[in-house]
Amino acid sequence: MAVYTDVDDEELIGFLAGYDLGALLSCKGIAEGVENSNYYLHTSAGSFILTLYEKRVAEADLPFFLGLMEHLSAKGLGCPQPVRDRAGAALGRLAGRPAAIVTFLDGYSIHHPEPAHCARLGEALAQLHLAGADFPLRRANALSVGGWRPLYAPFSARAGEVAEDLGAIVATELETLERDWPRGLPEGVIHADLFPDNVFFLGDRVSGLIDFYFACVDSLAYDLAICLNAWCFDAAGSYDAEKGAALLEAYARARPLTAAEVEAFPLLARGAALRFLLTRFVDWLNVPPGALVRPKDPREYLARLRFHRTIRSARDYGLGA
């Protein structure tokens, strides 16, 4: 359950009075997720998602996120639509937090993806990249290579609480990636958090993408590396080459990778693993008292990082074969 901020019914009714959404019927906290407070909102006008944005979402970035969802939806991508209030605003304040209401998407997440799901995801990711090419707003990636050391430093002394060798591995990874991070690759709007819990299926097709709150402008292949880590490893932390090939080939059919992106992919995959290892590590140590949230296990991403450190060429992922 990710609910950090409780919503008082009376306050919610007052908030909804600014929208043309009819009468409140119910509002229930949502179990999944770790970043924001999400509620299933049911009114006489239908079903919606009410999100109260928490610590990792800067209020100034919300016009980028909400505008991107509107842009992608207008391009035919399945994604939530911000609901505007009577004054035309997509963003309000509720219980002291920035808050928005978005449309409810049908569909369900796949908790144990098969290669076919990875191929559909590759297609959807490429469509997102192509559809975002003319999105006019820009937002730098706050969690790219420049953000990892400042995120980790305040908690580095506690690395041993997660794994004995975590401190040593993170120290060498930060040195290596800060020195060698790939620059000058094709850039565009990326989702940056396209895990299975943020992709909805209906049958064998992707019906919608959610949770655009890490979206930013960065290397497109970095987004593909994030998906490889999130979709192509098994529960024991082993890389599944069949799923990796399905993802990478489906993506490349829609947006071919440049030689530089193929060359850079092993480092991008290591960086993508380190990024989520570090956010999970910090969240693992800092669960707010009383928050209803299940932090995700950083050791899952330590296993991925250990694997990528053994990779010598993109061909080991099935790229550029």
Ligand SMILES: Nc1ncnc2c1ncn2[C@@H]1O[C@H](COP(=O)(O)OP(=O)(O)OP(=O)(O)O)[C@@H](O)[C@H]1O
């Ligand atoms: N537009 C939507 N339609 C239907 N369900 C949604 C929608 N948005 C969110 N949800 C539900 O709420 C859950 C949490 O949403 P979301 O992933 O955005 O939260 P989060 O705190 O950002 O989580 P994460 O840990 O993935 O970053 C989703 O897994 C999904 O079950």
Ligand SMILES: N[C@@H](CCO)C(=O)O
């Ligand atoms: N999807 C992230 C959590 C939200 O950033 C993870 O699984 O670590």
